[in-house]
Structures are given as structure tokens and as C-alpha cells.
Amino acid sequence: MSEIKLWAFWRAVLAECLGLIILVFTGLSAAIGSRNNTFPDHELKMALAFGLATTTLSQCIGHVSGAHMNPAITLGLLATCQISVLRAFFYMVAQMLGAVAGSAIVYGVRPESIDSLGVNKLNGITPCQGFGFEFLLTLQLVLCVLTVTDKRRKVGQYAPLAYGLSVTVGHLAGIGYTGCGINPARSLGPALIQLSFDDHWVYWAGPLSAGVVAALLYNYLLAPREELFSEQTRALLCCGWEEETEPLLGEVKDVE
Template sequence: MAKEFRNHAFWRGVMAELIGMTLFVFISITAALGSESNGADQEVKVSLAFGLAIATLAQSLGHISGAHLNPAVTLGLLTSCQISVLRAVVYIIVQVLGATMASGIVYGLQPKNNTGSLGLNKLTNISPGQAVFIELLVTFQLVLCVIATTDKKRSDVTGSAPLAIGLSVALGHLGAISYTGCGMNPARSFGPSAVMWEFEDHWVFWVGPMVGGVAAALVYDFILYPKPDHLPDRLKVLVNGQTGEYDVSSPADNRVEMTSK
């Protein structure tokens, strides 16, 4: 863990997550603010904005940080023993920080007479329990897509992984945006809440996605596509990171990234 902390590649990844999250939340919130008049066409616009933003940033930053850009994705990859505990904790911290910074920037750029909600996620005619279930399912399919398309042990994956993941984000929003605003990204939900200081039912947007991310990793690794690795070897990744990831003499780079296969 100390070796990882001292490595420049680790901190480049952290910076990439901070920049990527800031850009993602800025783009997504501005799209949502322009769509606060309800309507199916507006929901499609916001869903596409979220999906295309993730696809673009995943393509741009995947080789640096893995382009998680979502605490639920980070937790899912941690559960799958693909990243270290240190990387997961630091990534989630900077993801939340980036989302808060972006929300503050958008808030500062709004006209003084604008009383918008800053894209704040809220429940619409459903209970918190129902909302948790919705958020769990949409995040489950996203993290399942991330883990499946970035699995380096697969040789059958073709096409663009960033595009597939972006479409998964758009799909989740199309399904959930009418009910919760789609909080499948806890950091994105936290940013506006922190700036507006409104945390009503905010726990929903952490519990649902985080449980969904963990569930997706467990289902993929132990049911859908069991790994032949011995569990003790996989658990070593939680402490030391991927083998060869910080060995400058090794040509291998096992970082979990969203790239084409």
C-alpha cells in the first residue's frame, strides 16, 4: 500500500478522477438545468447528455485512472478485487470533491433570479424503499457492464467499451429519471445537495447505488463468470494493487480501464 501511495501513476489516476468528475458533473447538471420543464423529450436529452459525457471521459481518461467517475463503480471494482482499498478510498473522496466543485461552479454561473434546484435528485411519488430498489437495479446493470466489458480475461469482447458504458448510463437514466432523477452516481447526487444544503432522502442515493455496485460484482465474479484465481491471490490486490501496476520494469499494465478490446 505504501508503494502505491508513493507512485506517480497512482496520483495521476487520482487527478484524472478529480478532473473527470468535475467535467462530468458540470456537463450533466447544465443539461439537467436546461430540462427542468418536464417532458419525455427533455428526459431523453438529459439521459443522452449523461451517457455521452461518460463515454467521452472514459475514452479520454480510462488509460490513466480507469475512469470510474462513480463511487458505486469504484466500490464494485473493489469488491471484484481489481483495485486496492487505498485507491478506492482516495478515488471516492476526489469524486465527491469534484462533484461538489462542479456544482458550486454551476451555482455561481446561474443568473441571480434563477431559483432552480441545481439538478437536485428528488423522489417523485414513490417511497424511499422503492427508490432504493430502483437505484439498486439501474446501478447493478451499469457496474455489471463496466466489469464485463473491462474484464481482461475475456477475449470475445469487441467494439468500444466506453461507448457500451455510456449507453448503460443513458439506459439507467431513461429508466429511473422520472422517479428519482436517477441517482446511480452518489457523488453526482451529493454535489448539488451539498451546495444547496438539501439532504432530504439523500441516503437513498448512496445506499441503492452502492449496494447495486457490490451486488453486480459478486454476481459476475461468483455466478456469471467465476474466476479461476485463488481467492488469497485476488485478496492481495486489495492491499498492493494489481500485479505489475507500479513496477516500472514491467511492460504489463493491469489497471482496470474502459478501453476497446
Template structure:
């Protein structure tokens, strides 16, 4: 029961909620698409393409979220994995229970968000960008020594993941500058605010979630102000995480997907 008194424990539970929300959002968004039309052959081909799209979306989602959240919670994102690690005596019963509850709530929240009809374009752009910026911040966090593989590749896959989720709805902006150029040249600026407000709010939300909830920094307000005004004194400066240390499962305990 000592875990329940640890902020690291609750940050890990929050990471499972956020991760499951993004995982389900991406997967369901990839599933939802235009119905196949035309000949039976064309319908069959489109069905195969859709199945491949969905499979890749879920696979890339796990890969990206494991890089983004694995150092916080282990990135289980599946009650079966949490239960398996419990039986394997790698996590406590309390952590398993809280993880499963957080995963269930995250799945319900993602489903509810996608069920909203009004403002859907904004929501899609917001969440697609949130997962991208969260990945960028996480894999480039200089406090981490556990990032394996290529950080640029992880970020590139995250961009692809955003396209799997959003391209059927908004064309997948997630980059206001990229959306602005073609829209201006072609004079198609109607509802263009979606491609600015969604990604910008998503980026801000990702930074706040990571820096203040999932992996807090010890920087004081004055330190943050100095960085905003003058830039960091030392680009290689690594800041320690607040609290008693991260008690969540380490990289060697991450589930293999």
C-alpha cells in the first residue's frame, strides 16, 4: 500500500489513462471511413486496404505510445498485459487494479469523444497533434537514458500515425504552416481555423500533460521565465524529476507487443 502514497504511482496511472485514450482514438478513427462502393472486386480491394490500415494504425500506436509513456508507466495499455505482469509478479495487485481502471476510463473517454458530432474536425486535429507533440517531447527528453532506437524515426512514425487517424476526416493537418500554404494559394480558407486551433491547442496540451503531470520538472517559475526570455543556459542541462524517484516499471519490465 506504500505505492498509493507515491506521486510516481499516480503519474503512472494517469499515463495509462492518457495512453489508452490516444490508443483507442487512433484505432477507432482508422476504422471509421468511407464505405466501399463500385464493383465487388473494388469493394474487396478496399476492404483489404482498410484492414491493413487499421492493423498498421494499432501497431504504430503501440510503438509510439511505448516510446512516449513507457518510462512513466510501462505503457501496458491493455488489461490483459497488466494482469499478466501481475501473475508474473512484476507489479503489485494495487497497480494492476488501478491500471485496468485507468485503461477502461481512457477507452470510454476516447469513444465518447469520437461520438461527438459538433466540432469533430477540431477534436481530430487536437488529438492527432497531441500524440505527435507528446512523442516529440518524450523521445527528446534529455533526462531519459532509456530511449532506444531512432528518435527521428519514432517521430516520423508518429506523424504517420496521425495520418491514419485523421486523414479520412480532415485530411490530417497537424501542421498549421503546411496547411496554410496550399489553402492560401488555392483560396480555400473556409474553416481554416480548425487547422490552426486544433494543432496549436494539441501541442500546448501535450507539453502541459508531459511537463506537469506525467514527468514533472523541478524548474521554478523564475527559471522557466528566464528560459522563455533568454533561452536555456545549457542545452545539455538535464533536470531531475520531482519526488522520490520513478517507482514505475523500468524498460526491462515493459511488455513486449
């Protein structure tokens, strides 16, 4: 509980909220702003909007919060004891609030002739198939983030670009089938504003389970660490495991 007393902790939480506001505002504006939603121009526009916004925001807030901007990434790090339960909880709450706020802004400034708000919906596939798409697309995203931010690889300044490209790839592959959620907070925002929750569980179950699987897969199979699980568990219950892990896209220092 000591980290909750630090101003740096609350700056990080605020950064996650602000990041989702801008990300969702940018992505949804691109999704509903096309005059003629023709394939492939519309899908490419959305993919680039979400991907480039992710890259930009990672540079802006990576050194403040680690630039998770996705509950699936936060949950994955929690599952492998790389952040504390407290930080994960407040990050997820901030991400959801930011996504709702960003969606509300788009809803308020959109032209009256546009009824859509970019709510993710299944397109010609079953919920189980949608779950599969969301799971695999989020799996590659979380694996990418964990890989490029592993300080043993020293990727450094290229991590935000890789993060953004992974988001772009996910959208190019999944927009035509699920709308490409790969981020429960992004899916929640417009769905809550428009009260449209058809098959909404797909956009939570798929990404969140993929986040956990990706983190466990990377940390215990693809690139295992030497730390004992007991040490990680202790760190999880205290203030987060920090010896071999840096914040996602920048160094976060807790100072009073």
C-alpha cells in the first residue's frame, strides 16, 4: 500500500486515463469520420489511426506510467507479478474511465447525421469465432509488448514503434470480422455510450485471457527468468516485481 502515497503513482494513473481518452478519441473519429466507408481505404484508415496514436502516446506517457493503455496488457503483467495488485486495479479503472470519456467526447462533437460511434460488432461470424479472433490478435499484441520491453533485449527507443505496428497489424487482420477490439477498455467506451452490448463478452474474454496466456507463455516458456515463483508472489502482494522488469515503454520512478 506504500505506493498509493506517492504522487508518482497518481501521475501514472492519470497518464493511463489521459492516454485512453486520446487513443479512443482518435480511433473512433477515424472510424466514423469517413464520407464513404469503402474497403480497403476505411479499414486502413482505422488501422493507421489506432496504430499511430498508440506509438505517439507511448512516447508521451511511457516514462510516466509504462503506457499500458490496455487492460489486457495490465492483467498480463499482473499475472506474472511484474506490477502490484493495487497498481493494476487503478490502471484498469483509469483505462476504462478514459475510454468512456473519449467516446463521450466523440459522441458530443460528431455531426448529427452520423449515428454510429464505432461500437465493435461481429461481422458474419459466431461469438466463439469472434473470441478466437480477439484472443489471437491480442496474444500477438501482448507478446510484442513484452518482447520489446524486456530489458534483457535492450530494444529501447524502438519499443513504441513496435507497439504501434502490432496494434496496426491487429486492426488490419481483425476489423472485417470483429471490428478489432484487442482492448477491453476501447470496446467498453462506445458500447456504454450507445448502450450497445451485443456479444460484448467476446471483447473482454478474448483479450483478457490472451493477456494472461501471453504473459505466462513469454515469462515461463519463451524467455524464462531465473527468479523463483515464491519471490514473484511476494512481490505481487507487496509493491510489484521490479528486479528484472522495466515499465513497458519508459522508466517510471516513484518519488514523493
